[in-house]
Amino acid sequence: MAGHSKWANIQHRKGRQDERRGKIFTRLIKEITVAAKLGGGDPGCNPRLRLAMEKAYDQNMPKDNVERAIKRGSGELEGVDYQELCYEGYGIHGAAVMVNCMTDNKTRTVADVRHAFTKHGGNLGTDGCVSYLFKHCGQLIFAPGTDENALMEIALDAGAEDVVSHEDGSIEVITDPHDFVEVKQRLETAGFRPEMAEVTMKPVNEVVFTGEDAVRMQKLLDALENLDDVQEVFTTAVIEG
Numbered sequence: 001m002a003g004h005s006k007w008a009n010i011q012h013r014k015g016r017q018d019e020r021r022g023k024i025f026t027r028l029i030k031e032i033t034v035a036a037k038l039g040g041g042d043p044g045c046n047p048r049l050r051l052a053m054e055k056a057y058d059q060n061m062p063k064d065n066v067e068r069a070i071k072r073g074s075g076e077l078e079g080v081d082y083q084e085l086c087y088e089g090y091g092i093h094g095a096a097v098m099v100n101c102m103t104d105n106k107t108r109t110v111a112d113v114r115h116a117f118t119k120h121g122g123n124l125g126t127d128g129c130v131s132y133l134f135k136h137c138g139q140l141i142f143a144p145g146t147d148e149n150a151l152m153e154i155a156l157d158a159g160a161e162d163v164v165s166h167e168d169g170s171i172e173v174i175t176d177p178h179d180f181v182e183v184k185q186r187l188e189t190a191g192f193r194p195e196m197a198e199v200t201m202k203p204v205n206e207v208v209f210t211g212e213d214a215v216r217m218q219k220l221l222d223a224l225e226n227l228d229d230v231q232e233v234f235t236t237a238v239i240e241g
Contacts, residue, residue, distance in 0.1 A: 027231050028056045029069045030102045034082050036073025047181050051199065054181075080104050087113050088130045091122040092209065092217045095237040096130035098201055103229040112227050120220035133236055134201035137161070138180025140187065140194040144169025151192050158186035174202070201234040214239045 031052045039046035043053055049070070056066050072079030082102040087110065091097050097117075103109040114124045142151060148171055152163040155173045160183050162174040175183045177199050184197050209217045217237050224233045 023226075024059055025061055025065070026228075027102075028052060028059065028061060029065065030082055030231065032056060032066060032069035033073040033079060034084060034102060036070045037075075037082075041070045041074035041076075047178065051181055055198075085109060086127075086131075087124060088127065089113075089117050089122055089124040090130070091117075091120075091220050091235065091237060092213055093207075095207055095209070095217060095235055096133045096203070097122065097220075097224070097237075098130060098134060098234040099224055099230055100232045100234075101227075101229045102231050105229075109227075109229040112229065113224065116220070116223040116227060120223050121216055122220050130236075131201075133204055134234060135204060136177055137200065137202050138173075138175035138177055138183065139196075139198055139200050139202055140173040140175075140184060141196040142171040142173070142192060143195050146171050146192065150190075151187070154187055154190045154192065155183060158183045200232075203234070203236040205236065206238045207236050208238045208240055210240050 032049065035046060035049040035052050039048055041049070043050040053066055057063075068077065071077040082104055083106060085101040085103060085106060087099045087101065089097050089099070099113055101109050101113070110124075117124045148163075148165055151171060151173070155163050159179040160173050160175045164172040164174070166172065173183065173187070173194075180197075180199050184194070187194070217235075218239050221233055221235060221237075221239075224230055
């Protein structure tokens, strides 16, 4: 058993994602475009593209939008040439923050990210200053009440690295990023549908924020996530209360 209110935190994150559904479409189109550019337009041979397409369809994105993004990425249609960037910094009380971006203007993006950090009590750091505090992995979260033994047997047989049971009853499956799609598909075929599934930067250790500190940290995270060029924000901070 491990963790604190993992399930409440996941529901909080999902709620905030739903509030930003329009922005999620924009970010998914960027991800599909870049994935197709880097690995080709065939999802059967491009795991990153396949995962991005799954996310898009989970969000009910029209198939035409997905196909146009693939064609732009693979060069069949003209489109914006996006560059992937990652910025690292510190939030309230030194909480680690990683910001993944896709942009056609690096100068604009770094200025916007730096301003968001500075305005909300954090500061932009140097490359590598906090990345060691995160593990690049696949993460699947299952609701309390899930059959842990059956889930564990299938997950480990499919190649998962670890299965963690949390105090609130939720279950977390950790995979290597390259095995994520296979493990997810095997679990879903067996009837185990995750509440959240993503390739992510998982904090090695989390720091719980409550009260005024939680409010201040959330404002910083919101400011970063609301930037047009930002795809994802990862942090060691867990907002509670």
